[in-house]
Amino acid sequence: MSLCIAAGGKAIVLAANLFTLSWQHSVERTEWREAWRITPAGLELVEARVKGSGAGIDPPEGATLIEGWWVWKPALPAQPRLVLAASGATASGWSVCVGDECVKLGDRAGEPVTLEPCPNGKSD
Template sequence: MSAACLMIGATALALGSGTFTLSWRHSVERTEWRETWAVTAEGLRPVEAAVKGSGAGMDPGPGAVLRDGWWVWTPDLAPQKALLLAASGATGGGWTLCADGACRGFGAAAGDALRLAPCPVP
């Protein structure tokens, strides 16, 4: 597979695998959540979602199976043109984005929403 490109705000990130994983902790339940996304020509396509428990609107999706303590499922969602990630500052850690064996954190402090989208095609 050729490298894909993800815009994180105004920063471009090359993705050798074409996928990335977002993870965060729910601000009320303090439960871990993660989603894996693929960058495609149609947009950002959800590949897998997982939650470490349930409650406060964090229930596992349809068809979820318990795997190593995580409820895991494949979201039934069309590709998205962009993801807007709100930073409340209340989660104690913000978001973690992992791709190609490296992770970076952002959104730990309250602030404007951060936009993730495929890079524009030249």
């Protein structure tokens, strides 16, 4: 499977079955990370974690504090795509990482960023 990213009129393809989406919370300035799996059903959220808690960051019941991170498994059905707003007014954009390779997205105001499984699972 591959992840297709549309951002600022550009298309990026990452060959992967699993990726991490991370960003800095706009109020608390703490890091938020989500692990996503690319499947034929769509994008499945495997795990969410946030470094600390505070305004707008309320870890759900069942979250576990592990080395300063609140970690949990969200109950969310597979998503056909993720659409991320790119206002340029937040503390940072997003990082999409596959292993140690990361792509920075949405740190300036512009069109939304879309992440979705590539059609037919192709990477070309």
